[in-house]
Amino acid sequence: STEALVRAPLPRELLKVLGPQSGSKAAAFTEAFLGSSLQRPGNHDLKNLLTHKAVILGYARPKKQKTKRSSKRAKGLTAQQKKALKVFQIRPEHQRYELFLPLHDLWRRYVLDLCAGLKPTCSPQFVQQKLLKADLHGAIITVVRSKCPSYVGQSGILLQEFKHVFKIITREDRLKVIPKRNSVFSVEVNGFVSHIYGSRFEQRASERSAKKFKVHGSIDL
Amino acid sequence: MALQLKDKEAHQRLNYLYQAAHCVLAQNPKNVELARFYCFTQKTIARRLVLRQDPSVKRTLCKGCCTLLIPGVTATTRQRKKRKTSFTVVRCLSCGQTKTFQNNPDYRLWVERPEAQLELQEQAKGMISQNPLRCRSNSSIKVTPT
Numbered sequence: 232s233t234e235a236l237v238r239a240p241l242p243r244e245l246l247k248v249l250g251p252q253s254g255s256k257a258a259a260f261t262e263a264f265l266g267s268s269l270q271r272p273g274n275h276d277l278k279n280l281l282t283h284k285a286v287i288l289g290y291a292r293p294k295k296q297k298t299k300r301s302s303k304r305a306k307g308l309t310a311q312q313k314k315a316l317k318v319f320q321i322r323p324e325h326q327r328y329e330l331f332l333p334l335h336d337l338w339r340r341y342v343l344d345l346c347a348g349l350k351p352t353c354s355p356q357f358v359q360q361k362l363l364k365a366d367l368h369g370a371i372i373t374v375v376r377s378k379c380p381s382y383v384g385q386s387g388i389l390l391q392e393f394k395h396v397f398k399i400i401t402r403e404d405r406l407k408v409i410p411k412r413n414s415v416f417s418v419e420v421n422g423f424v425s426h427i428y429g430s431r432f433e434q435r436a437s438e439r440s441a442k443k444f445k446v447h448g449s450i451d452l
Numbered sequence: 453m454a455l456q457l458k459d460k461e462a463h464q465r466l467n468y469l470y471q472a473a474h475c476v477l478a479q480n481p482k483n484v485e486l487a488r489f490y491c492f493t494q495k496t497i498a499r500r501l502v503l504r505q506d507p508s509v510k511r512t513l514c515k516g517c518c519t520l521l522i523p524g525v526t527a528t529t530r531q532r533k534k535r536k537t538s539f540t541v542v543r544c545l546s547c548g549q550t551k552t553f554q555n556n557p558d559y560r561l562w563v564e565r566p567e568a569q570l571e572l573q574e575q576a577k578g579m580i581s582q583n584p585l586r587c588r589s590n591s592s593i594k595v596t597p598t
């Protein structure tokens with residue numbers, strides 16, 4: 232009887248939650264899953280290998296990497312490995328604006344939650360205080376002013392925040408790297424427009440949570 | 453919880469970053485790099501502010517490269533047996549780092565044990581503790597490790 236229970240079709244009310252995913256998402260998952268789980272054919276360029284046979288004289292075997300680590304050493308990649316892996320680089324084929332729209336939606340909901348609903352009656356100071364410590368990944372930012380005029384007007388979803396630059400993706404599917412120094416950015420949420428002075432923001436994304444900001448009298452670019 | 457969390461904004465930020473990583477991977481399972489960047493940021497913030505992450509969160513992050521481990525997408529999950537005990541081995545597909553969990557349905561995390569609740573209550577009463585509270589806010593996306 233247990234087996235029959237296992238094979239029984241899903242109850243109708245649960246079908247929406249547990250049932251098959253929508254088309255595009257399922258397709259993307261399947262493709263990635265197959266790509267990562269199927270073994271790559273090792274000798275697919277065998278023909279090429281045989282026609283252009285290189286004879287290396289004085290060949291030295293590559294040094295074996297030490298795989299066994301002492302238990303004391305922390306897990307994690309060395310800087311060299313990180314560089315080889317390109318750990319945080321977004322590959323060109325993934326740089327598509329519409330893929331990041333859900334991220335922007337999520338960010339909006341996050342800010343609404345953070346600012347307690349963000350009603351029009353909220354004081355701008357309150358919103359500013361919250362946004363200062365908030366995460367900006369996923370926000371749509373626009374360069375309002377800059378010392379370099381070609382940056383002005385650039386707008387897109389912020390994907391990565393580094394110490395000195397923002398990486399944004401524009402509507403035209405282009406990944407732009409914009410230095411924080413000497414630029415003013417604007418962020419809009421529910422009618423509240425906040426300006427970010429890039430020169431005051433020159434730190435890593437993770438450092439801002441702990442930092443205390445001072446009130447400055449005047450800020451130039 | 454009636455108790456006011458000390459670093460509520462930071463917890464919300466950690467929660468958002470974790471969800472953002474999930475969101476990116478759900479949209480494009482191959483964009484591991486961006487998800488990894490968010491998880492890395494999350495980890496650094498938690499370390500900086502000395503906030504403890506919930507075990508359910510920690511178990512889904514690779515210790516080697518900070519990749520979000522999702523079985524079938526960025527990680528493989530296999531059953532291994534050593535003598536009489538069986539283990540679940542999760543291997544990160546980006547760097548090859550593995551996590552091993554013993555299969556023990558009776559295992560209880562410290563937070564799930566009654567003693568822990570007692571300790572937490574005493575802390576709240578006395579307000580003497582300087583230890584930050586556990587980050588439970590991160591569990592709004594529920595990923596249950598085996």
Ligand SMILES: [Zn+2]
Nearest residue numbers: 514517544547
């Ligand atoms: Zn890894």
